[in-house]
Amino acid sequence: MARVVVDVMPKPEILDPQGKAVHGALPRLGFTGVTDVRQGKRFELEVEGEASEDVLASVREMAETLLSNPVIENYSVRVEDDA
Amino acid sequence: MARVVVDVMPKPEILDPQGKAVHGALPRLGFTGVTDVRQGKRFELEVEGEASEDVLASVREMAETLLSNPVIENYSVRVEDDA
Numbered sequence: 022m023a024r025v026v027v028d029v030m031p032k033p034e035i036l037d038p039q040g041k042a043v044h045g046a047l048p049r050l051g052f053t054g055v056t057d058v059r060q061g062k063r064f065e066l067e068v069e070g071e072a073s074e075d076v077l078a079s080v081r082e083m084a085e086t087l088l089s090n091p092v093i094e095n096y097s098v099r100v101e102d103d104a
Numbered sequence: 105m106a107r108v109v110v111d112v113m114p115k116p117e118i119l120d121p122q123g124k125a126v127h128g129a130l131p132r133l134g135f136t137g138v139t140d141v142r143q144g145k146r147f148e149l150e151v152e153g154e155a156s157e158d159v160l161a162s163v164r165e166m167a168e169t170l171l172s173n174p175v176i177e178n179y180s181v182r183v184e185d186d187a
Binding site (some may be wrong): 043 | 105111112113123126129130133135137138139140141142143144145146147148149150151152153159162165166169170171
């Protein structure tokens with residue numbers, strides 16, 4: 022059993038209204054010193070067996086077809102050690 | 105300038121309908137071998153100056169009060185090297 026994490030973030034050139042909303046709320050809550058916020062998604066996938074190159078290739082295909090919209094989002098896939 | 109990442113995930117004992125929906129869709133798309141999916145949020149914060157202990161404490165407070173709902177979600181804060 023291995024855990025694979027897929028991070029999906031809006032591309033830098035794409036407007037991110039959720040991130041902007043968070044960024045706008047911070048000063049109102051008394052937080053300063055944050056110059057930008059981007060909000061994306063994080064998926065944790067539990068996969069059977071080892072996180073082999075085949076498994077990671079399959080997860081990259083999932084990220085491309087289901088977990089992200091490649092027109093407006095970038096994704097990254099990595100294996101996480103079980104905590 | 106430093107980038108601090110806040111990951112927010114539903115607590116293990118909390119139902120995660122988004123993750124369940126993704127998990128249910130995978131076999132229909134021909135993907136097998138994934139036993140569970142959890143979906144959460146990822147925030148990337150650009151902060152002024154160094155990611156000092158003070159800055160990280162402040163980001164943890166943001167995570168607690170704005171970025172997560174501590175009743176149903178866990179968060180983790182970490183510094184990310186600029187890619």
